[in-house]
Amino acid sequence: MRIVECIGWLWQVSRGFHVQIGWYGIVAVIHVYISLFFVFVCKHLIDIATGVSEDSFGMYVGWMAVCMTAQLVLSVIRSRWTNRTEIRFRNDLHHRLFVHLMGNRWDGREVFHTGDILNRIEADTDTVTDAVCRIFPTVFVTMVQLGGALFFLSRLDRQLTGILVFIMPVALLFSKGYVRKMRWMSREIRETDSCIQSHIQESLQHRVIVRALEHTRKTVDKLASLQSSLREQVFRRTDFSVFSRSMVQVGFMTGYAVAFLWGVSGLRDGTVTFGMMAAFLQLVSQIQRPMVDLSRQIPAFIRIFTAAERLAELTSLPLEQQGKPLRLEGCSGIRIESLTFSYPDCEKKVLDDFTHDFRPGSLTAIVGETGVGKSTLVKLILALVQPKKGKIVIYNGKTEIEASPMTRCNLSYVPQGNTLFSGTIRENLLTGNPAATEEELHRALHTAVADFVFSLPEGLDSVCGEQGTGLSEGQAQRIAIARGLLRPGNILLLDEPTSSLDDETERMLLQRLSKVLEGRTLILITHRETIIRLCTEVIEL
Ligand SMILES: Nc1ncnc2c1ncn2[C@@H]1O[C@H](COP(=O)(O)OP(=O)(O)OP(=O)(O)O)[C@@H](O)[C@H]1O
Numbered sequence: 001m002r003i004v005e006c007i008g009w010l011w012q013v014s015r016g017f018h019v020q021i022g023w024y025g026i027v028a029v030i031h032v033y034i035s036l037f038f039v040f041v042c043k044h045l046i047d048i049a050t051g052v053s054e055d056s057f058g059m060y061v062g063w064m065a066v067c068m069t070a071q072l073v074l075s076v077i078r079s080r081w082t083n084r085t086e087i088r089f090r091n092d093l094h095h096r097l098f099v100h101l102m103g104n105r106w107d108g109r110e111v112f113h114t115g116d117i118l119n120r121i122e123a124d125t126d127t128v129t130d131a132v133c134r135i136f137p138t139v140f141v142t143m144v145q146l147g148g149a150l151f152f153l154s155r156l157d158r159q160l161t162g163i164l165v166f167i168m169p170v171a172l173l174f175s176k177g178y179v180r181k182m183r184w185m186s187r188e189i190r191e192t193d194s195c196i197q198s199h200i201q202e203s204l205q206h207r208v209i210v211r212a213l214e215h216t217r218k219t220v221d222k223l224a225s226l227q228s229s230l231r232e233q234v235f236r237r238t239d240f241s242v243f244s245r246s247m248v249q250v251g252f253m254t255g256y257a258v259a260f261l262w263g264v265s266g267l268r269d270g271t272v273t274f275g276m277m278a279a280f281l282q283l284v285s286q287i288q289r290p291m292v293d294l295s296r297q298i299p300a301f302i303r304i305f306t307a308a309e310r311l312a313e314l315t316s317l318p319l320e321q322q323g324k325p326l327r328l329e330g331c332s333g334i335r336i337e338s339l340t341f342s343y344p345d346c347e348k349k350v351l352d353d354f355t356h357d358f359r360p361g362s363l364t365a366i367v368g369e370t371g372v373g374k375s376t377l378v379k380l381i382l383a384l385v386q387p388k389k390g391k392i393v394i395y396n397g398k399t400e401i402e403a404s405p406m407t408r409c410n411l412s413y414v415p416q417g418n419t420l421f422s423g424t425i426r427e428n429l430l431t432g433n434p435a436a437t438e439e440e441l442h443r444a445l446h447t448a449v450a451d452f453v454f455s456l457p458e459g460l461d462s463v464c465g466e467q468g469t470g471l472s473e474g475q476a477q478r479i480a481i482a483r484g485l486l487r488p489g490n491i492l493l494l495d496e497p498t499s500s501l502d503d504e505t506e507r508m509l510l511q512r513l514s515k516v517l518e519g520r521t522l523i524l525i526t527h528r529e530t531i532i533r534l535c536t537e538v539i540e541l
Helices: 003-013 018-049 057-103 114-156 158-173 176-205 207-212 216-269 274-315 374-381 405-410 425-430 438-447 451-455 473-486 503-515 529-534
Strands: 333-341 351-358 363-367 389-395 400-402 411-414 491-495 521-525 537-540
Touching (some): 003 114, 018 057, 176 274, 333 374, 351 389, 374 521, 411 473, 425 438, 438 503, 503 529
Parallel strands (some): 363 521
Antiparallel strands (some): 333 389
């Protein structure tokens, strides 16, 4: 991503904060001019004290007090503003990224590891927040301060200003090559940091399995090796930037020495007053400080562009089709016409010219050997992935709609395996239908043979951990079935719903399920004979 594009992205994500930043800039500029006026007041006071000027001493003391009070008030306003804007901006950016990532289109391939995404959302968002709320306004103020100080100095001594302006742009040392190298180094560091976070996140998520496979030592060693790479990369970047900064420092030190010697020789010759000398030194430091600050900000700018680039990669992920849910009333069916699908970067077609009509009210079992494409077909029906060719139509006799994210409301889906969220059982069930009544929750649990919930000490309010820890696989599976049954859709999509159930529980589940299938279409993936017998149709992939 080019720097101009990074700036454009930053401008776009900070929309909604431009007015606030503008106000901050105005306050900061007033602050700068008050500090320059303070220099002017000090010069006059020294000139009055040394007899060069005959102005009123009391009046200038008064101005001095006004300047000091105003500076204090403005710094309080600025730091209060910065802290408030920072938290607002960070929350806003987090929110936008989260909304985007929750709604982005999935093509069957995860572009980023979850740990990498988390790292970007945390660390890169912090960098961008710091840029928008602190660094950019500070740089703006620094430039105004620099311009004001140079202007003021030029009123005192044009020649000296000319010399200083000539010496200062040592910062031009920061050629294109320097910036390119720093950007590359920053990107490398951020990528290693993401790898560390991904490794920690995945290892912690599967720590029980890691322990069971006696893989703990290797996992810890991998972290140490990644950390050692990160350390080396940071050391390399630090050495490079320290060297470049020292070169700039030399330029500034020379500038200060020139101003000092200029003033001293002027004092000796009588062309410079003590007041002017004090003003020289104050102004030179007011020029030097901003220049040093600006040179220090260059690595920060490179970090900002790297962070902006990494966040822009997330926000540029295409979004799923958006729109109002398209709900079909009554019993609905699904017609699949010449469907062809293959995962990105895979030659093999998982489905090739597949056609089938899941008629309204039919009970269909999808069977086939493992890896043949059963779950993929369900994902296509859910419009989680898009077919390469052919189409999927949901119909009810009166209306026909092509499958899309908006037709998901017609589908009650029970995924394979343990898919519970951390929280109470009630919260998990309500993700199926937030408006479900207490009676509906009880009915769904009963149909899913999950009556065991009622005998738990906390009942529906029992808490389960991440991925349903605290419950057995079979218990978690039955709660997931109840959650699917609560969905308002008339088409039930069940992916291996009884894989963790014993024969007796499975028999009861099928018995209870058959009673609620009136007016609904059932599509289920299974390997179990008992379930296949319940179905009116069987298709083998
Ligand atoms: N995200 C993916 N990217 C690439 N290939 C994938 C992806 N998901 C699945 N596949 C491949 O697609 C094929 C079909 O997978 P799918 O999960 O649909 O099989 P399945 O019939 O449901 O298997 P099982 O009975 O084991 O659940 C497999 O060969 C698998 O390797």
